Amino acid sequence: MTAVSAPSTGEASPETTAGDTGAEARRRRTFAVISHPDAGKSTLTEALALHAEVISAAGAVHGKGGRRGVTSDWMDMERERGISVTSAVLQFSYRNQVINLLDTPGHGDFSEDTYRVLAAVDAAVMLLDAAKGLEPQTLKLFDVCRDRGVPVLTFVNKWDRPGREPLELLDEVEQTIGLRPMPITWPVGIAGDLHGLVERADGRFHRFTRAAHGAAKATSQVLDADRAAVEEGPDWQRAVEELALLDEIGAGYDEQAFAAGTATPVMFGSALSNIGVARLLDALVDLAPPPGPRPDQKGEPRPVEAPFSGLVFKVQASMDRSHRDRVAFVRVCSGRFERGMVLTHDATGRPFATKYAQAMFGRDRSTISEAFPGDIVGLVNATALRPGDTLWAEQPVTFPTIPSFAPEHFAACRVADMSKTKQFRKGIEQLDSEGVIQVLSSDLRGDQAPVLAAVGPLQFEVVSARLADEFSAPVKLDRLDYSLARRTDPAGAEALRSAVGIEVLTRRLDGELLALFPHKWRLQAVAQNNPDLLLAPLVADAL
Template sequence: MSEARSQLPTSGGPTSNGPTSNGTAEARITAEAARRRTFAVISHPDAGKSTLTEALALYAEVIDEAGAVHGKSGRRGVTSDWMEMERKRGISITSAVLQFAYRDCVINLLDTPGHGDFSEDTYRVLAAVDAAVMLLDAAKGLEPQTLKLFDVCRTRGIPVLTFVNKWDRPGREALELLDEVEQTIGLRPMPLTWPVGVAGELRGLVEVETGEFRRYTRTAGGATRATAELVPADVIGAEEPQYWEAAQDELALLQEIGAAYDEKDFLTGAATPVLFGAALNGVGVARLLDALVELAPAPEPREDAGGDPRPLEASTSGLVFKVQAGMDRAHRDRMAFVRICSGRFERGMVLTHAATGRPFATKYAQAVFGQQRTTVEEAFPGDIVGLVNAGALRPGDTLYSTDLVEFPSIPSFAPEHFAVVRGADAGTYKQFRRGIEQLDSEGVIQVLTSDLRGDQAPVLAAVGPLQFEVVTARLESEFRAPVTLEHLGYSITRRTDAAGAQLLSGQSEVEVLTRRADGALLAVFSNKWRMETVRRKFEDLVLEPLPAGSER
């Protein structure tokens, strides 16, 4: 087994070390951006995101052997799941970036958490990508989290490719799944490949456009690349007449209803290309990788906060969409993940932090492959760059070089779970405070304060209860600060003002908390009936909803 080989293809054209005209420099930025493919892998939990992410890296030949999500048979964990808690539980808790080269393109692949408790992290990732791969479990089809993510992609104008996974296991009929996609979310399916054999009895895949059939020889547990054999139609038809004839009938039906690929419909979000396969066994993974290179859009001008598109050739700018500490225990540094939106980024250049107007040095700029890092000298629109020692940066911040720009901030969700956190050991209070501040600035959890409890006992506010587990685990492992949690019986959050805080003071089953990130006053209630009772009591009370998508 070897380490990841994350070398990127050599860029062509002149570099900043020699004289170039503005026109030449802009042309190079445009050309380099056209080679970028930046996409996220998203789905409901257990659909196989991390397995697919690992398989894509395997078939791009940047790793020699794929890891196992649950560490089976002595294999290492998957590259994108590097946290100890992720490997123990077999779920993705935090998003991960894998940058590698494939077919003269630079791939920026982002694996995301599927569990709804970590949906804020997934939504932040979707602010940084140009396309998404949505996984469907062949047996389960569209699930609640899948539906939510489709809606987010549609709202943000993100084209979606669909990969029907686990076709090597019993599941539903292919046509039934496509009909569910169209009827439930209004996306017209456009199959690029089609399975020969029902789910659980997969014989191979047909290329819809050409009719070519490929049979796959799987490897043990999908650890290494499977081989694909091109089999003539008459041979497979003789060997598997029942399955072959059924597939031909289904393909004829697809042609009759006009399910052929249409680039415009894909890019505008009216339709989704569909591929079938089994990520664990490598079936259809290489075809998906090729489809992403050929079909997924390259970076385009990104709208700033005022709604004006910023040209790719404009001066350097980037959006911070994730901040992560604890990736390297030897250094205990903090990394901000920045999507380059325009211009040519050079390591060492001084950028301006739009939120504060202060300079930010980029001496320690890195390309990331899971937990592994390599120094990056330059980057272009679409690239994800990790900036180390980014103590001042938060998700949603903008960095720019010369021309002032600020991109729309990243949404923050209304919390539904609350708990008071206290240090379990008075001797580790400093570590406790440092850890709480760190996790708050990363966006791992929202940290609130109240006059009732004081600053020594902050209130943690979470979208889902698993976030509390991450917080307690990281405080203990990274900061050596064990904590105790006291769960609070609140479930409804509304924004209020100073006058509202006065009115609510002393009310039962109600509390006003201050969000540390921005000083916003949040009124929390035990349930919606209690909130309505209080609202009727105080006619002038200001209570503004914080739906998913409210601004930080």
């Protein structure tokens, strides 16, 4: 894949003054793409960048094992396996708008990273496989969107391959997650034999011719309804009948329902063939909400015109092998960011200088001088910042913290070479602060063998790979037979210390005591025998 330099998006548009923060905020669209693994999320991300003309050729080919890494995949593991295991930011311009596209991990083992990303966006694109429809990981991520009030657009992908009936997919969306589908485009031709798409607003037919391997934009020819009826025959007639049914049931676009999170615009296409992708990009500009007031910890909205405030939603180190630095990703929530300004780190009350501020385009980066609400700013060497932290200027504000997912997998971690103990401790501390893994400790095990707690087992592989590569500290992992964690207090910890098959550890970041159980039946038995013990679910258990 050949990428061009990310555009400078910090400058105000010609129609607005540099200080018109509200006008600049209205030019921003900040969204994430969410999906089940293998639905084509990274391919769609790449195709959107291609249609915005910020990359010159797509690098996706059939089969993940042979796929060249996409722009947003920067870790060796991602490129080798063809999966996204960490989120990335692509910022570019399109139609005089500034697009902040956050590519999220598709694999369920890294859903905690996606959860943090969804705290930083104003909308989400829910990507569905035409053959599989709604899948477990998609459902879980949609629940997070609903919990956060994030409006969702739906893109039914892989329509150039065999799949299900379009009306059946729409019914599944409505019945399973309660979103009323509002098709914007409609396919002509069954799944696997896609001829083109009908634009519901004007009834015109867009016939596509895909480029070889989807490396370039698909060309299209626009036909009116009469000509389409002659040339497409039965396929056109079937599409017309389906569209008439949609009209009868009132499946037209409703802006208020979309904003309220009760309905979803739906588009069809193929990311790999670049069909329908340009229409999705236009829909994001036309329909997705711009940045608006963001509630603080007390529920009071912080207007976009207020002095600068930002939410740290991700911390990532060593994105570029030539720069072993640490980048904090900050969503600008209000005001105008200017490089070099001194902010207040809300968690500590200490000043935080922003001399090294960058715009991100996957692993590529460029220095920026200013940014506005909705933009994502990369602050380099921000060692004091952690996910969930708030930064502000002039007027104090605290945004809600980002809860951690309840871990379900646990492993004791030991350095393989004791001469690398110092590097090991440094690496564990860094990965813990980034949120790559949850690190637990106990008096029994000591610092030599912290317990790693993960949502999914692939997180352990990421930790092992990064400790060996970035810190020259290969490790040994001993899996532990626990699958549940519950919060307890000192009295509960003391009562559980002698219990068989249970371990009490301290979560290092917040000091909470966690009791680990092998399965839910053991938890139930302990709770029944000790009704006064505190055994509370972690904050994000309900999601």
